[in-house]
Amino acid sequence: MTGPLVPFREVVLKVHSRCDLACDHCYVYEHADQSWRTRPKTISDDVIFRTAQRLAEHAKAHALPSVSVILHGGEPLLAGPARLRRVCEVLTSAFDGIAELDLRIHTNGLQLSPRYLDLFDEFGVRVGISLDGDRAANDRHRRYADGRSSHPLVLKAVDLLHQERYRHLDLGLLCTVDIENDPHAVLDALTELDPPLIDFLLPHATWDDPPPRPDGSPTAYADWLLAVFDRWQEQGRPVPVRLFSSVLSTLGGGPSLTESLGLAPTDLVVVETDGQLEQVDSLKSAYEGAAATGFDVFTHTFDEVAAHPGVRARQLGLDGVSETCRSCPVVRSCGGGLYTHRYRSTGPSDAFDNPSVYCADLAALVRGIEARTAASLVAPEVTEPLELAASQRDLTRMLLAxxxxxxxxxxxxxxxxxxxxxxTVEASEEGARGLDEVLAHPYTRTWLLHALDQLHERPGSVAAALRLPVYLAAAAVRVGLDLSVDVSYADGRLVLPGLGELRIGATGEHGTARVRAVEDGFLVRRGEGDPAERRVL
Structure with missing residues (x-):
């Protein structure tokens, strides 16, 4: 597998490995991998410290602007306020001056209290809560071990989170699909709680352990979700639904918005309570040890995990899905489905080289949404020149990053x-405007693509990339930014993209010139020892 490593921008940190519910659809406790039985119940100081250190090093090495850390379990609130405070303090300290830290926690909500939420408010920890719908739907799976309902306490947690002083911490609700539940009742129960987001998840399943289909329909899950979609449309889309938003985005030519769909490379890693570094957690549904890498935070870097074959396999985009998927017209939207859901122990040498066990559902879901929204799926870039210009500018900025x-x-x-x-150029409003103007020039895109090709085809060859200062100088000159920029010139010619070419030396002469914007143009001086400064209007 070739190409640069994809750095991890999202980390699932297991802070507690046990749970206070006995959900019969839980991949941690009820599926193939039972490694939780040997894990420490609570994360230790050593694991917290080493994780924070390793992750901050990773963020710094890859110049990541931000990293998300999701506190998870089991049930993470069972770790207790003191342990969670320690996690937040150590991570916050490690990331200070390196990258923005986006802290989140995913909980069943049963233990949520003002004591926890005050702590989360202090460290900016946003909270997502699992809820499968109304009481009948939620009680189908999400019960205590003795059979008691968890629904009233979850509603209490949601109400608490919606208090004015905590509402800014609310991430939304996560709902696992069960096709035996009433789809309209489920959506109504969730939207009535007015969350900022609803996320529907297909229950984890594989070809060895397929999802239940009571009526035998190969599209039962799509039918259920489309019933929810229709209800959501009727209600005027009162709450964003990540699954639907992702399909709509990809149908319109945009990115996927969820790991479970689309072809974007994975950038997620899991840290267990004992410091073991693992692949995406849902792999525990496939077989014992499927998520394991053999690495841990004490002796390995996150780059080593990023290079693991199992991780790289989920970073190949279209090349990483089965041959059947590559020829499917909806693959850009479904992305072959969640990697875990492709597992089959018998068949090809790569047990994940299969379509998803939900293949027919995903195809029907994408086509169903497309049929219902065809008129609204025309990208604004097609009809609005300003939207097209903004989109092209954003793409060029992505290439520069x-x-x-x-x-x-x-x-x-x-x-x-x-x-x-x-x-420095982008720090001021006028500088950012000048940079946008330069990035909009078609030659800039051509230069960036050439610099990236050169970098990857001939490792160590960075000459093209080092032309960046001439683009910055052009940006500064365009808006009259008071900034001196040292730029290279060749064959006696200085070229400022979008502004033109200036002869400043003899043919064959190469060197460095200093460019500085002035009110009515710019000044150019060749080298430190050159007394002559040319004014260009």
Whole structure:
């Protein structure tokens, strides 16, 4: 598998490995992998510290602007306020001055109280709660071990989270689909709680352990979800639904919004309570040890996990799905389905080289949503020139960020200075406007693509990338930004993209010139020792 490593931007940190519910659809306790039985119940100080250290190093090495850490379990609130405070303090300290830390917690809500929410407010920890719908739907699976309903306490937790002082922490509700539940009743119960987001998840299943289909229909899950979609449309889409938003986004040519759909590479890793580093947690549904990497936070870096074959397999986009999926017209939306759901112990040498066990459902869901919304799926870029310009600018910015991430330390001090200068240009409103104007020039996109190709085809070759300062100089000149920029010139010619070419030396001459914007143009000086400064209007 070739190509640069995809750094981890999302980490699931298991802070407690036991739960206070006995949900019969839980992949942690009820499916193939039973490794939870040997894990420590609660994460230790050593694991917290080493995880924070390793993750901060990873973020710094890849210049990540932010990293999400999701506190998980089991039931993470069972770790207690003191342990969760320790986690938040250590992570916050480790990321100080390196990257933004996005802390989240996913809970069943039974233990939620003002004591926890005050702590979460202090550290900006946002809270997602599992709820499968109305009481009848929720009680089908989400009960205590003695059979008692958990529904009243979950509603109490949602009400508490919706108090004015805590509402900004609310991430929304996660609902696992059960096709025996009334789809309209489920959606109504969830939307009545006015969450900021609803996320529907298909129950984890594989070809070895397929999902229940009481009526034998191969599209029973799509039919259920489309009934929810129709109800959601009738209600005027009162709450964002991630699954539907993702399908609508991909049908319109945009990105997937969820790991379970789309072709975007995975950027998630799991840290267990004992410090073991694992792949995406849902793999525990496939077989014992499916999520294991053999790595841990004490002796391995996150880059080593990112290079693991199992992780790389989920970063190949279209090349990472089965041959059947590659020829399917809806693959751009469904992405072959969740990786776990492709598992079959018999068949090809790669047990995940299969369509999803929900293949027919996913195809029917995508086509059903497309048929219902065809008129609204025309991308605004097609009809609005300004939208097209903004989209193209954003794409070029993404390429520039990708170049910075991929070049790492190969650009040396010259690249570090150039990237710091880029930040200086963009720090002011006029500088950002000038940079946008330069990024909109078609030659800029061509340069970025060439620099990326050169970087990957001839490792260590960064000459094209080091032309960044001439683009920054052009941006500064366009808006009259008071900034001196050292740029390279060749064959006696200085070229400022979008502004033109200036002869400043003899044919064959190469060197460095300093460009500085002035009110009516810009000044150019060749090298430190050159007394002549040319004014260009």
């Amino acid at each position: 990708r170049l910075n991430a991929d070049i790492e330390d190969r650009g040396g001090e010259r690249w570090a200075r150039a990237w710091e200068l880029a930040a």
